[in-house]
Amino acid sequence: MDRSKEPEVAADITARKPKPIVMLDHGNCKWEHKRLADVFIPMHVGPVILFKEKVIQPSLNALDKEIATFTKPGDTTEAYRQVEVQQLRKTTLQSFCPSTHAVFERALRSWISDSLHQVANDEPDVIIELYLFFEDADERCDEPLAVAFALEKLKARVRKDNLWKLKDVVQRFRGVALNDLPCYRVLSLMETVANACRHGDGDAVKKLFHERPDFWPEPLRNLTLQRNGVLGFSSITFPDKLLYAFCDAIVAFWDDLHLVHLCSFGNLSLLIKEEQGEASVLLKKSREYVERLKTNPLFGAQTP
16 A cells, blocks of 8 residues: 555644754753662563564554455445455554553553652652642641552552653652653654544544644645634544654653663763763664654654
């Protein structure tokens, strides 16, 4: 199937003033409360790569091959069958968006929860302070808070919060702003897209349409925008490159956090002197990702 005809980014979207894409200043980012959970950050990269290469790509390629077998013009039965398979491909791509998001979200929540648990053992005051910071004033307890109680409340928050809220927990708890990562704009969009794919028409689709109307076909899209309306989920079309961009952003996210972990134990300039060292390789990957993101029409000219 010819994927060259995938929807292009709309002119009215690219005309917006973009927020510059810059690398994270790893040298000035250091973890607060360094813990064992940070050592296992690289383990979150492999599953994403395997999911992309062994599940997503083979599935979409198989459907493309099926579509390519329909070569009898005028055959009504074959025409119906072709439409069915094309719709299945569209649905399959859409279903992979929340699946990819789930892989990332589970790993992110696991890392934060493990960090909280490990800090609670050695620095209980940090857990209580964090709990009080995120709780509303009328929910605070006048009695001394048990560390176990505060920890469980924080873990419950982590289990239910999305990326947009979890970044606040990470910044307050670990001292690094996730929204400073170049990949954050992609991950933020993945959050919105995943919600839209899960729930269909509703608030998530409205949010997505106002942020990225280029996923809907012209000229209906522009006419709807002029009337301050919203198009439904059924007419949305995601390009393959969007799903692959989500996977790449997740890998870049964990690579950047791993580099932050290394920099928390030493000077970046000293770490990269060894050309084949881990820090040097990660820094090179981070630079390459930023350059790819800058030239990606889906994100290079977008505001997050």
